[in-house]
Amino acid sequence: MFVIITYDVEQKRVGKVCKKLREYLDWTQNSVFEGEITQGKLVHCMAELNKIVDLETDYIYLYRVKNPRNLTKEVYGK
Numbered sequence: 001m002f003v004i005i006t007y008d009v010e011q012k013r014v015g016k017v018c019k020k021l022r023e024y025l026d027w028t029q030n031s032v033f034e035g036e037i038t039q040g041k042l043v044h045c046m047a048e049l050n051k052i053v054d055l056e057t058d059y060i061y062l063y064r065v066k067n068p069r070n071l072t073k074e075v076y077g078k
Contacts, residue, residue, distance in 0.1 A: 002068040003042065004034045009058035016052045017060075020045070036068075 005025060009017050018027070024045045025033035037045070049060055065071050 001039065001042070002034070002036055002065040002071065004032070004063040004065070006032050006061045006063075007053075007059060009053055009060075013052055013054070013058065017049065020048055020052060 003025070005021060007017055007021075008031065014031075018031075021027070021033045024037055024041060025035040028034050046060075046062070053060060
């Protein structure tokens with residue numbers, strides 16, 4: 001499946017979250033990751049993120065793209 005994960009976490013956890021997501025997905029922009037991932041790996045990734053973030057103050061947004069053939073990505077700039 002294709003997913004996009006974005007996050008808004010406190011500064012002291014940004015590096016840990018970024019490092020963990022780089023293990024599973026492609027880093028496309030600050031706080032934005034995307035890529036193909038299996039359901040099992042996604043579950044494992046999210047479980048590891050839950051150990052890092054504080055769900056009272058931090059946010060993780062997970063977008064699941066059901067049919068990546070219908071997704072058009074346009075990049076402007078570098």
